[in-house]
Amino acid sequence: MHDMEARHIIEALRSGVPSRAVGSYFTEARPKLTEKMDRALKLTSREGKSHGMIIKGRYGEGKTHLLNTVVSMAHAENMVVSMIPLSKETPLNRFHLVYQRLMQNTYLPRRNQPGFMDQVDSRLKDTEFANDLLFFVNTELQRNRIAYLLKAYINEERTEEKMKMQADFEGDFLSDAAVKKAYRENFKTPAKFTESFVKTKHTMDYFRFISYMFERMGYNGWVILFDEAELTGRLGKKQRMAAYENMAEFLINPVMSSVFTLFAFTDSYDDDVIEGKHDFDILEELYPDSPQPIQSILNMILKAPSLIPLSNKEIHDILEGIIELHGKAYDWQPQVSTDLLACRISGAGYLLRTRLRAAIEYLDQKYQYGDDNEVSSGKLDEEDIVSLDMIDES
Known part of the structure; x- marks a missing residue:
């Protein structure tokens, strides 16, 4: 029975593309x-x-x-x-x-997909939570744009308009005129900004608000x-x-x-x-x-501290984990020692990711062919070459 999580980690290591799954498994280096x-x-x-x-x-x-x-x-x-x-x-x-890019790549605990506004919408039904956020944006931020936006967002019932305001919280900022329009349509009174919002200068207000919101969400x-x-x-x-x-x-x-x-x-x-x-x-x-x-x-x-190259023991520990994972991923028992695998990858270059990829390629070969053959280049003698004339003569 193949272990799909193990296979996912092996495939990530083989590709050389960093993976959260790899990071969660190899935590001891x-x-x-x-x-x-x-x-x-x-x-x-x-x-x-x-x-x-x-x-x-x-x-x-x-x-x-x-x-x-x-x-x-x-x-x-x-x-x-x-x-x-x-x-x-x-x-x-x-x-x-x-x-904006951070908002697109924000993960809540125990979630495999990015995003958080669905949880925010659910929590905003709680009056105490909503009032806490409104109090914060009215008293702690330098500008009051987010206060008007949040109040309009909480009150808005039209799906399309709500999605536009949600996109603003996620970094696709609305114009000041659009925020004022949304507030006026919901409360029939004008919004009076303390100053115009300049996204190249005032985005830290959003960072402060989002960080407080996550804290209040528990x-x-x-x-x-x-x-x-x-x-x-x-x-x-x-x-x-x-x-x-x-x-x-x-x-x-x-x-x-x-x-x-x-x-x-x-x-x-x-x-x-x-x-x-x-x-x-x-x-x-x-x-x-x-x-x-x-x-x-x-x-x-x-x-700043630098990542020193891994010790031989740390590399051996990682290789031991790779051998175990490869066995789980493809449902077999690799008869390979960490010492042998370390020796096999010693000439694969100085990059850690290249050496790990070489280790997986070696295990792939053992799994598929059951031997230790290596692909190598050699000299091709003239008599080994078959010409078109020889083919015609035959």
Whole structure:
């Protein structure tokens, strides 16, 4: 009988694509770093304060796997998780795009699919819950746009209009005129904004609201994970400084409720970007009178812990798990020792993901053919070549 969960993990490892399932199964590598993260998660969930950290590692050495492990740890703590890679389409200097992408990739505990607004709608039927949210947006946010939007959303009965407002909470922002129209249609009175909403400047109001809402929904916090943060280095100097400022919103005196944020960079970011592109000089040029908090962010990146290569014991433990999973996935008993498998993959390159893929390919071969034959290249002698003339003559 095939174990479908085991097969899913094996297929993910074979493809090299990071997987939450892989992260939840292989949680014991790099125990010191995972223990540090576990303490930070527990501190966030128990005290209600926000925390954050930065990690670095070489390409292919398990940064994304570590983030997926954090996903499992966070869900075990009853925390909501959002995880995205930064990219050209989602650069850190454009906060509104980051928010929208995070909303599209937000997972509630014990849920395999992203999304949370269905749970919000269910909870808003509770008058006490709705009033708590309304009190928060009226008293704690710098602008009152979300207060008008939330009140209209709670009162709205037309499905199409409600969906438009729901999309706003998820990052597809309505114009101020559309929010005012929705409020006026529901309450017959005009909405008076304290200031116009500028999505490139005011998106943090939404982060604050969502973090408080998750807390009031009974979750122990919100974990936000940013992978491939090194792509920030491809931005122009002003855009890069703006990205560091946005990082500071999460890591330096964060104003959100019970949020743990983690950024993953490559090891080379220090030399290639901070030193190579003279970020400290640019900071002094653009912010001569107020270098904080960007200076603190740059120092945090420089001092961030790096993922050291796995020890032989850790690699053997992972290989032992892969052998067991492969047997469950395809309903067989691999007669392969971890020492033999480690030897077989020793020449597969330095990238961890490449070596693990080689281990699975070896087990695939054993399962399909029952032998240890290896595909190799050799010299082809002239007499081995069959010509078309020889075929015709036959």
